[in-house]
Amino acid sequence: xxLNLNIPSWSDLRFWLPEAILCITFLVALLGDLxxxxxxxxxxxxxxxxxxxxxxxxxVAAMNHGLDAxxxxxxxxxxxxxxxxxxxxxFRLLFIFASLVTVLFAWTSEEIMGKRRENKGEFYAxxxxxxxxxxxxxEARDLLMLFLSMEAVGLxxxxxxxxMRTSLRSSEASLKYVLFGAVSSAIMxxxxxxxxxxxxxxxxxxxxxALISGTVDPFALLVVVVLILAGMSYxxxxxxxxxWCPDVYEGAPTPVSAIFSVGPKAAGFALMIRFFYxxxxxxxxxxxxxxxxxxxxxxxxxxxxxxxxxxxxxALRQTNVKRMLAYSSIAHVGxxxxxxxxxxxxxxxxxxxxxxxxxxxxxxxxxxVVAINNHLKSEELSDYVGIGFRAPWAGAMMVIxxxxxTGVPPFAGFVGKFxxxxxxxxxxxxxxxxxxxxxxxxxxxxxxxxxRAMFLSTPAEGTDMSPLKLHWLQYVVLAMLAIPTLALxxxxxxxxxxxxxxxxxxxx
Amino acid sequence: xxxxxxxxxxxxxxIFVTGxxxxxxxxxxxxxxxxxxxxxxxxxxxxAAFSRFHLDGGGHVFxxxxxxxxxxxxxxxxxxxxxxxxxxxxxxxxxLKTLME
Amino acid sequence: xxxxxxxxxxxxxxxxHYATVLIFVLVGFVxxxxxxxxxxxxxxxxxxxxxxxxxxxxxxxxxxxWIRFNVRFYLIALFFIVFDVxxxxxxxxxxxxRTLYPIAGLGAIVFWEMIIFLGILTLGLAYVWxxxxxDWVKKLTERPENGAATAxxxxxxxxx
Numbered sequence: 001x002x003l004n005l006n007i008p009s010w011s012d013l014r015f016w017l018p019e020a021i022l023c024i025t026f027l028v029a030l031l032g033d034l035x036x037x038x039x040x041x042x043x044x045x046x047x048x049x050x051x052x053x054x055x056x057x058x059x060v061a062a063m064n065h066g067l068d069a070x071x072x073x074x075x076x077x078x079x080x081x082x083x084x085x086x087x088x089x090x091f092r093l094l095f096i097f098a099s100l101v102t103v104l105f106a107w108t109s110e111e112i113m114g115k116r117r118e119n120k121g122e123f124y125a126x127x128x129x130x131x132x133x134x135x136x137x138x139e140a141r142d143l144l145m146l147f148l149s150m151e152a153v154g155l156x157x158x159x160x161x162x163x164m165r166t167s168l169r170s171s172e173a174s175l176k177y178v179l180f181g182a183v184s185s186a187i188m189x190x191x192x193x194x195x196x197x198x199x200x201x202x203x204x205x206x207x208x209x210a211l212i213s214g215t216v217d218p219f220a221l222l223v224v225v226v227l228i229l230a231g232m233s234y235x236x237x238x239x240x241x242x243x244w245c246p247d248v249y250e251g252a253p254t255p256v257s258a259i260f261s262v263g264p265k266a267a268g269f270a271l272m273i274r275f276f277y278x279x280x281x282x283x284x285x286x287x288x289x290x291x292x293x294x295x296x297x298x299x300x301x302x303x304x305x306x307x308x309x310x311x312x313x314x315a316l317r318q319t320n321v322k323r324m325l326a327y328s329s330i331a332h333v334g335x336x337x338x339x340x341x342x343x344x345x346x347x348x349x350x351x352x353x354x355x356x357x358x359x360x361x362x363x364x365x366x367x368x369v370v371a372i373n374n375h376l377k378s379e380e381l382s383d384y385v386g387i388g389f390r391a392p393w394a395g396a397m398m399v400i401x402x403x404x405x406t407g408v409p410p411f412a413g414f415v416g417k418f419x420x421x422x423x424x425x426x427x428x429x430x431x432x433x434x435x436x437x438x439x440x441x442x443x444x445x446x447x448x449x450x451x452r453a454m455f456l457s458t459p460a461e462g463t464d465m466s467p468l469k470l471h472w473l474q475y476v477v478l479a480m481l482a483i484p485t486l487a488l489x490x491x492x493x494x495x496x497x498x499x500x501x502x503x504x505x506x507x508x
Numbered sequence: 509x510x511x512x513x514x515x516x517x518x519x520x521x522x523i524f525v526t527g528x529x530x531x532x533x534x535x536x537x538x539x540x541x542x543x544x545x546x547x548x549x550x551x552x553x554x555x556a557a558f559s560r561f562h563l564d565g566g567g568h569v570f571x572x573x574x575x576x577x578x579x580x581x582x583x584x585x586x587x588x589x590x591x592x593x594x595x596x597x598x599x600x601x602x603x604l605k606t607l608m609e
Numbered sequence: 610x611x612x613x614x615x616x617x618x619x620x621x622x623x624x625x626h627y628a629t630v631l632i633f634v635l636v637g638f639v640x641x642x643x644x645x646x647x648x649x650x651x652x653x654x655x656x657x658x659x660x661x662x663x664x665x666x667x668x669x670x671x672x673x674x675w676i677r678f679n680v681r682f683y684l685i686a687l688f689f690i691v692f693d694v695x696x697x698x699x700x701x702x703x704x705x706x707r708t709l710y711p712i713a714g715l716g717a718i719v720f721w722e723m724i725i726f727l728g729i730l731t732l733g734l735a736y737v738w739x740x741x742x743x744d745w746v747k748k749l750t751e752r753p754e755n756g757a758a759t760a761x762x763x764x765x766x767x768x769x
């Protein structure tokens with residue numbers, strides 16, 4: 001039997017430094033936590049921050065180097081398991097940034113750092129490892145690595161969702177996450193095993209070549225695509241595989257929900273883009289030429305509409321801000337899927353740009369909930385009455401995030417949605433654009449409900465109206481997210497160019 | 509009777525469906541986890557059979573990795589179950605409704 | 610629908626090699642069945658209540674055996690599963706090591722790869738150990754700020 005050996009040469013690993021650094025950081029943070037016996041929590045915290053910054057610096061350097069050389073078509077790592085190319089570089093930066101701000105903000109969160117919590121160091125160590133796993137998800141170009149990276153992200157997420165061991169809600173969220181995650185990954189795996197059987201290849205380019213040669217039965221391929229799409233839709237929480245999402249976000253500690261709503265979703269999109277674009281669209285703009293018997297655009301368009309409509313309509317009647325944000329994140333997955341309908345490079349680039357914007361504004365909104373939860377110990381909308389005046393600066397930034405999530409100009413969310421809409425309209429998918437626009441109008445209502453509670457409603461007699469004192473680090477992190485949200489709404493071309501480049505420099 | 513690739517695929521499909529149905533029908537979280545393990549095992553059969561069919565080692569490697577991942581998943585799932593059982597004295601998922609609307 | 614290209618046409622080489630295994634299994638069953646059958650035929654049989662009880666090292670069994678096991682058994686089993694299954698990666702490595710080791714430039718990689726893997730695994734074990742999760746009896750004084758929660762765990766753990 002021929003065994004295809006994928007033995008890495010050490011020299012490959014120099015392209016993989018950020019991930020390697022994060023893995024080492026994880027081990028050091030865990031050991032550091034052990035050495036200080038969980039008492040001096042700043043040790044794992046400092047190690048994690050330092051590791052994330054170092055990895056980020058290397059990722060930026062690699063990105064610059066790739067851009068200067070004029071071509072970033074990719075270096076394969078560990079045989080052909082992974083590839084570092086323009087798209088991987090883009091997602092690396094996105095994940096490191098998201099994790100860094102989450103780690104910084106979690107330092108001030110009562111849910112993570114509260115007196116009664118155990119194993120605080122583990123949160124930081126796991127976030128670092130989660131970052132590395134998500135980065136691998138964006139780099140995988142082999143069915144094996146695709147599965148392993150998805151499972152790595154999944155397993156870490158299950159533990160992080162159950163971080164508050166003493167809280168039944170947290171454990172319950174974690175259990176639901178495990179059960180749904182395990183079954184959906186099994187379904188995806190079944191699809192992958194059939195795909196391997198039909199094509200005889202594990203690498204994406206091998207699968208593509210087998211598909212081009214046309215020996216694959218179209219009906220069997222449809223089954224495979226549906227099975228694999230199901231597993232990936234679970235990761236990004238698209239309807240009808242979204243059931244876990246609101247429960248997990250509500251039950252998990254809010255900083256964890258924040259990173260869940262951004263990181264694994266973006267990683268899921270990265271994986272979907274690379275897998276479907278390089279195998280089924282043959283890495284070209286000709287769309288889904290290899291799978292003519294599958295009405296791919298309609299399949300994804302229906303999923304997109306269902307996802308955004310469901311997310312928005314259910315978000316309307318939420319009274320818990322955290323749960324409302326969970327449904328809103330489902331709706332945003334619906335918008336993002338619009339860029340996926342035609343598998344064109346313009347659409348994919350707009351997904352990347354929107355993911356960047358979404359990371360900023362959604363993390364910001366979740367972090368505000370964390371900051372308020374520290375004081376109120378509640379996420380109920382009714383408790384938010386008048387909260388805007390008790391912490392005006394943070395409140396103003398929350399308004400920016402919410403306005404951006406709605407997609408109101410001149411904020412970044414508007415630009416991101418604009419690009420997504422153009423990608424669809426270019427190919428005459430008018431009905432999809434109209435439904436999405438109507439959805440945005442619906443979302444205005446529930447985002448505005450939060451703003452109204454914060455600033456416009458008159459609090460009941462006897463409500464505590466003393467100013468809230470937020471930690472200085474919270475202001476810093478919120479500003480780190482709010483300023484780009486504003487700036488990207490006005491000076492977006494640079495970053496849109498980066499997204500275009502990332503898609504253009506995707507190695508097959 | 510000669511045992512062909514088809515037989516392996518049919519066996520795997522039967523096991524997969526058994527696991528799937530079990531996951532949907534049963535409400536005991538431990539049994540649900542076991543059903544997921546059943547589904548993963550059926551995938552292993554498919555991979556091993558195709559690996560032999562294509563005379564390619566990739567499928568076998570996948571099976572090995574799948575074992576380890578399945579064990580890790582089961583361990584995490586059981587650890588969470590133990591935690592929930594300590595508090596609620598039940599592993600029936602229908603009783604876990606703290607997070608429902 | 611066209612015929613599925615991957616179904617039905619392959620003749621499997623799997624059958625030939627495993628005929629030996631099948632014969633071995635059959636012989637095993639026959640041997641065990643024979644031994645038990647003959648013993649049943651020729652041994653004297655006079656059961657008494659004391660003989661029919663469950664064997665528990667000569668003690669009289671107390672209560673049903675369908676009791677809830679101490680939760681600590683599950684924890685140990687969890688650790689065992691994780692560390693045990695990871696060892697599966699050692700098998701293919703050990704099989705291929707002799708072939709790969711002499712190849713220039715490959716030997717060191719193959720060797721150190723596994724050392725790194727085992728190192729991480731050992732770190733995991735050390736972590737579990739240092740956290741005290743392998744202790745059968747947990748100390749109450751270890752985490753003073755969390756005394757209440759630990760005490761609650763102790764109380765539950767000591768229940769049958």
